[in-house]
Amino acid sequence: MSVWDRLVGQPDTVHLLQRAVADAAEVPPGPGMTHAWLLTGPPGAGRSTAALLLAAGLQCGEGGCGTCAACRDVLRDAHDDVVRFEPQQLQITRDEAAQLIHLAARKPVRGRWSVIIVEDADRLNEVSGNMLLKSIEEPTPHTIWLLSAPSVEDVLPTIRSRCRVQVLRTPHWQDVATLLEREGVERSMAAHAARAAQGHVGRARALATDEEARRHRHEILRIPMQLADLPACFAVAADITEAATEEAGRATATLDERERADLLQAYGEGATGVTKARIERLARGAVKELEARQKSRRTRAVRDRLDRALVDLLSFYRDVLMLQLDADLDLINEELRPQIAQVAASSTPSRTRVRMDAIERARRLFDSNAQPQLVLEALAVELARA
Ligand SMILES: [Zn+2]
Known part of the structure; x- marks a missing residue:
């Protein structure tokens, strides 16, 4: 299996990147290759995978x-000449940009190319973006920048104008199901997970392999049947927020602890003759800074989970609308057809659209830092009223 089989439903992108790899092998590189790329596409479509595959293609003979060893090392994030930066904060900081510039200036040690992958390049702000400009515009001859972001518009104009842009599309669920089957998932589960994930490959994989993820999704899809009165709406909003907060806390706890231990060790914890009190005093500022960073990461993790919940909820009402319009399309949540039919019969297409708009509005509010539980309470009330 070549590395390119990992990117599903993106034949144009695979073709383009393969050509880039072929042209990069020439001296000087042919026109299909360039030193700065911006890969965009909806979440889960595979932009990170695409960047990784281009890196593997460039390192592989x-x-x-x-x-080969080069391909395997790139894919498991262990190749000396491939740096993969995934921002943990809401914005990419000045220090992080400086670090990237430093890494980009290094000569490759194993092959011909040094590849810097920057995920979520939309998180470059004016300061960190400007710092990277020169390096992206005129990198050292062996350096390749691979940036990725949800959409071109999200990235600073000064950055995106210096990159070759390739847009990935949402893969068809059947392509995703085929990939899952190749990875060993049983056929009907692969189809169910791929349909439910609506073209989000990572989400499909999680649903196919993690029972807890399936259970969470099931809870979310029960919401439309639970919005009987105001107290019920508030209860639903509280439940969703609590579940997302808990899940995010679990997902980040191990990393938080390790970072803290590393930091304290750097200040001398464990060394002979250094008292705990002294370390605490010395490290106070750095610990505070670390805690602030961890808090911002946790906030983002909660928001990501809430957004996913709303996408699932949206899929329910999308199915309701399909039944109301008699559209001849597969239901995303086929297993819930009786409940979907019940909601469809008790409302109208225009009311369903009002509900879907309310969900989209709530998603945008999460983006703008609004307090999650308040947003969800307002949403639950709107859904119940419509
Ligand atoms: Zn290889």
Whole structure:
């Protein structure tokens, strides 16, 4: 299996990147290759995978065979000449940009190219973006920048104008199901997970392999049947917020602890002759800063989970609308057809659209830092009223 089989439902992108790899092998590189790329596409479509595959293709002697040491090391994030930066904060900081510039200036040690992958390049702000400009515009001859972001518009104009842009699309659920089957998921589960994830490959994989993820999704899809009165709406909003907060806390706890231990060790914890009180005094500022960073990461993790919940909820009303309009399309939540039919029969297409708009509005509010529980309470009330 070549590395390119990992990117599903994106034939244009695969073709373009393969050509880039082929042209990069020439001296000087052919026109298909360039030193700065911006890969965009909806979440889960595979932009991170695409960046990784281009990196593997460039490091492999065979254009991305998938089996050599170079390919395997890139894919498991362990290649000396491939740096993968995934921002943990809401914005990419000045220090992080400085670090990236430093890494981009290094000569490759194993092959011909040094690849810097920057995920979520939309989080570059004026300061960190400006710092990277020169390096992205005129990198050292062996350096390749691979930036990724949800959409071109999200990225600073000065940055995106210096990159070759490739847009990924949402893959068809059947392509995602085929990928899951290749990874060993049983056929009907692969189909169910791929349909439910609506083209989000990572989400489909989680639903196919993690029972807890399936259970969470099921809870969310029960919401339309639970909005009987005001107290019920508030209860639903509280439940969703609590579940998201808990899940995010679990997901970040291990990393938080390790970072703290590393920090204290750097200040001398464990060394002979250093008292705990002294370390605490010395490290106070740095610990505070770390805690602030961790809090911002946790906030983001909660928001990501809430957004996913709303996407699932949206899929329910999308199905309701399909039944109301008699559209000849598959239901995303086929297993809930009786409940969907019940909601469809008790409302109208225009009321369903009002509900879907309310969900989209709530998603945008999460983006703008609004307090999650308040947003969800307002949403639950709107859904119940419509
Ligand atoms: Zn290879």
